[in-house]
Amino acid sequence: MKTDLSEKFGIEYPIFGFTPSQHVAAAISRAGGLGVLGCVRFNEADELDEVLEWMHENTDGKPFGVDVVMPAKIPTEGSKVDLDSMIPPEHRAFVERTLDDLGVPPLPGGGDRVNTGVLGWLHSVARSHVDIAMEHARKYGQIKLIANALGSPPDDVIAIAHDNGVQVAALAGAKEHALSHVNAGVDIVIAQGYEGGGHTGEVTSMILWPDLVDALGDRAPVLAAGGVGSGRQMAAAIALGAQGVWMGTYWLTAAEYDLGATGDGPSTVQQALLAATSRDTVRRRIYSGKPARLLKTKWTDAWDAANAPEPLPMPLQNLLVGEAHARISLADDPGVVAMPAGQIVGRCNAITPVDELIDGLVSEYKEAAARIAATLSDG
Numbered sequence: 001m002k003t004d005l006s007e008k009f010g011i012e013y014p015i016f017g018f019t020p021s022q023h024v025a026a027a028i029s030r031a032g033g034l035g036v037l038g039c040v041r042f043n044e045a046d047e048l049d050e051v052l053e054w055m056h057e058n059t060d061g062k063p064f065g066v067d068v069v070m071p072a073k074i075p076t077e078g079s080k081v082d083l084d085s086m087i088p089p090e091h092r093a094f095v096e097r098t099l100d101d102l103g104v105p106p107l108p109g110g111g112d113r114v115n116t117g118v119l120g121w122l123h124s125v126a127r128s129h130v131d132i133a134m135e136h137a138r139k140y141g142q143i144k145l146i147a148n149a150l151g152s153p154p155d156d157v158i159a160i161a162h163d164n165g166v167q168v169a170a171l172a173g174a175k176e177h178a179l180s181h182v183n184a185g186v187d188i189v190i191a192q193g194y195e196g197g198g199h200t201g202e203v204t205s206m207i208l209w210p211d212l213v214d215a216l217g218d219r220a221p222v223l224a225a226g227g228v229g230s231g232r233q234m235a236a237a238i239a240l241g242a243q244g245v246w247m248g249t250y251w252l253t254a255a256e257y258d259l260g261a262t263g264d265g266p267s268t269v270q271q272a273l274l275a276a277t278s279r280d281t282v283r284r285r286i287y288s289g290k291p292a293r294l295l296k297t298k299w300t301d302a303w304d305a306a307n308a309p310e311p312l313p314m315p316l317q318n319l320l321v322g323e324a325h326a327r328i329s330l331a332d333d334p335g336v337v338a339m340p341a342g343q344i345v346g347r348c349n350a351i352t353p354v355d356e357l358i359d360g361l362v363s364e365y366k367e368a369a370a371r372i373a374a375t376l377s378d379g
Contacts, residue, residue: 001013001014001362001365001366002014003221003238003243003244004221004243005188005221005223005243005244006243006244008167009034009063009144009145009167010063010144011029011032011033011034011062011063012032012033013032013033013358013361013362014238014243014244014245015028015032015033015034015234015244015245015247015358015361016033016034016036016065016145016223016244016245016246016247017033017034017035017036017247017248017250017251017354018036018038018067018147018246018247018248018251019035019036019037019038019248019251019252019254019257020037020038020040020041020259021251021254021256021257021258021259022037022051022054022055022058023256023257023258024251024254024256024257024354025037025055025064026054026055026058026059026064027254027256027353027354027355028064028251028354028358029059029060029062029063029064030058030059030060030062030355031354031355031358031359032358033358034063034064034065034144034145035055035059035064035065036064036065036066036067036145036147037051037052037055037064037065037066037067038067039066039067039068039069039126039129039133040067040068040069040126040149042125042129043125045125045128045129045131045132048128048129048132048133049132049135049136052066052132052133052136052143053136055142056136056140056142059142061142062142063142063143063144063145064142064143064144064145065143065144065145065146065147065169066129066133066143066145066146066147067146067147067148067149068126068129068130068133068146068147068148068149068153069126069148069149069150070123070126070127070130070148070150070153070154070157083122083315083316083319084319086316087312087316087319087320088309088312090309091309091312091320092320094307094308094309095320095321095324098299098302098324099324099327099328101302102298102299102302102331102333102336103331103333104324104327104328104331104333104336105327105330105331106327107323107326107327107330108330122315127157130146130153130157130160130161133146133166134160134161134164134166137164137165137166138164141165143166144165144166144167145166145167145168145169145188146161146166146167146168146169147168147169147170147171147190148168148169148170148171149171149198149199150171150199150290151170151171151172151177151180151181152170152180152181152184152185152186153168153170153186155184155185158184158185158186159185162185167187167188168185168186168187168188169186169187169188169189169190169223170186170188170189170190171190171192171199171225172189172190172191172192172201172212173191173192173193173194173200173201173202173203173208174201174203174208175211175212175215177201178191178212178215178216178220178222179215179216181220182216182219182220186220187220188220188221188222188223189212189216189220189221189222189223190222190223190225190246191205191208191209191212191213191222191223191224191225191226191242192208192225192226192246193205193206193207193208193209193224193225193226193227194208194226194283195226195227195293195342195343195344196225196226196227196248196249196293196342196343197248197249197281197292197293197294197340197341197342197344197345198248198292198293198340198342199288199290199291199292200226200283200291200292200293200342201291204226204227205224205225205226205227205228206236206240208226209222209224209237209240209241209242210240210241213240213241213242214241221242221243221244222241222242222243223242223243223244223245223246224237224240224242224244224245224246225245225246225247225248226342227342227343227344228245228246228247228250228344229247229249229250229344229347229348230347230361230364231360231361231362231363231364231365231366231367231368232364232365232368233245234361234364234365234368235365235368235369235372236368239372248340248342249340249341249342249344249345249348250344250347250348250357251354251357252269252270252273252339252341252345252348253266253270253273253274253348253349253350253351253352254351254352254353254354254357255351255352255353255354256353256354257270260329262332266351268329268331268332268333268334268337269329269334269337269339270351271334272295272297272334272335272337272339273295273339273341273345273348274348274349274350274351275334276295276296276341276345276346276348277345277346278343278344278345278346278347279343279346280295280296280345280346281293281294281295281296281341281342281343281345282294282296282300282304284300284303284304284311285311285317286300286303286311286317286321287317287318287321287338287340288314288315288317288318289311289312289313289314289315289316289317289318290314292340293340293341293342293343294338294339294340294341295337295339295340295341295345297335297336297337297338298335298336299324299328299336299337299338300338321338324338325338
């Protein structure tokens with residue numbers, strides 16, 4: 001199973017696996033795909049530096065990538081405290097009241113509201129992520145891809161990546177976005193369909209994937225994202241012209257996924273994912289300030305209530321709910337989790353090691369490809 005893109009990256013399968021877990025990302029790369037580490041959870045550059053060093057030591061020399069969150073235009077950005085002061089008191093009161101109603105306890109020791117938020121959403125922090133990633137690319141040569149969840153990165157970031165032999169990818173939910181990315185110098189477009197988890201547009205994958213393939217032609221390869229959770233769906237993506245798949249939700253129930261784990265067995269988040277069906281997600285602005293698909297829980301229901309305020313723009317919404325997310329993750333209640341997840345979550349029915357997940361994808365892909373080939377047989 002290979003495409004021009006998989007050969008370009010030197011990977012066995014054109015499976016690009018996005019995950020916030022370094023253990024999952026490393027396992028994906030070891031199993032023949034390209035693990036892509038989500039960096040937004042790292043508030044400090046030193047944290048990311050340590051994790052990328054661990055990735056180097058645990059990927060058997062195989063390539064991997066990183067995913068950052070930064071807008072193409074550099075925003076005017078105050079300090080953490082300045083931004084914190086811009087959040088309306090009524091929004092804070094709503095969040096606190098909702099957490100109390102849901103029985104979510106305070107953070108141990110009270111926490112620090114300003115620094116508990118995921119500061120990786122801030123442009124300045126994301127740029128530090130890029131700097132650390134490029135340092136590792138120069139040092140070890142394993143980081144081969146940097147992806148941006150908010151479209152084209154700034155011009156100088158694209159130039160720095162290319163100078164270090166790193167390909168640049170960007171998510172797109174519409175043809176216009178894809179063309180803009182390529183015009184800006186992006187190498188790979190990730191066609192994120194409506195079904196996908198996290199930030200996503202309004203066009204479904206079956207429509208979006210071939211639209212972007214046709215629009216870009218030979219200018220840039222397309223990775224299919226949104227609703228990929230089986231080898232059959234991979235085969236559909238390749239048949240529609242994609243050069244590979246970009247998968248995120250699929251890895252959340254991997255055995256190696258240890259974020260939020262407090263003991264043996266599935267974590268609270270994984271318990272929620274295992275119980276969910278494909279109908280148990282919603283697309284809202286409550287996670288980051290931009291439309292993102294999340295697991296439907298009591299937390300999302302509270303934001304849908306008549307008395308809920310409108311979500312704030314990015315990055316204020318991130319800072320508003322950052323402490324809430326930290327508290328929810330410690331609450332040990334699957335009914336309250338705040339977790340991005342795509343509609344493919346309905347296929348996440350067991351805790352499974354990454355190598356078995358990839359073996360299953362490849363095996364089913366081969367079966368699907370054989371069925372398609374058989375329709376062309378003369379006999």
